[in-house]
Amino acid sequence: MRIFQCDHCGQPVYFDNGRCEGCGSLLGFLPTKLMFIAVGQRDGGWSALAQPGLAVQFCLNYTHGACNWLIEAHDTQGYCRSCRLNQTIPPLNNEQNLEAWRARKGRTRP
Numbered sequence: 001m002r003i004f005q006c007d008h009c010g011q012p013v014y015f016d017n018g019r020c021e022g023c024g025s026l027l028g029f030l031p032t033k034l035m036f037i038a039v040g041q042r043d044g045g046w047s048a049l050a051q052p053g054l055a056v057q058f059c060l061n062y063t064h065g066a067c068n069w070l071i072e073a074h075d076t077q078g079y080c081r082s083c084r085l086n087q088t089i090p091p092l093n094n095e096q097n098l099e100a101w102r103a104r105k106g107r108t109r110p
C-alpha cells in the first residue's frame with residue numbers, strides 16, 4: 001500500500017484513509033496532482049485547506065463510500081478519472097454490488 005502525506009499537517013496517510021489521523025481533516029485524492037489534500041467546506045462547496053483558491057468536489061461515487069477521489073469544481077462530469085475509466089459500474093442500489101464495487105476499487109492503483 002502506497003503511503004501519502006496529508007498536505008495540511010504532514011501526517012502519513014494510507015490510500016483509503018478518509019480522514020487524516022493527525023489533524024482530523026477530511027482527505028480526498030486529487031489525481032491531477034497525485035496527492036492527498038485536506039479539504040474544508042467553503043462557499044457551499046469544498047476547497048483545499050492549504051490552497052483556498054483551489055475549489056474541488058468529491059467524485060459522485062463518494063456518496064456511496066466507494067471513492068474518495070476529487071475533481072476540480074469546474075469539472076462538470078461528476079465522476080473522477082478513475083471512475084470514468086471504469087466501463088462497468090454496477091447499479092449501486094444493491095448492497096452486494098456495492099460491496100463488490102468497493103472491493104474492486106480497493107485494488108485499483110493510480
Ligand SMILES: [Zn+2]
Nearest residue numbers: 006009020023
Ligand atoms: Zn493532517
Ligand SMILES: [Zn+2]
Nearest residue numbers: 059067080083
Ligand atoms: Zn471516483
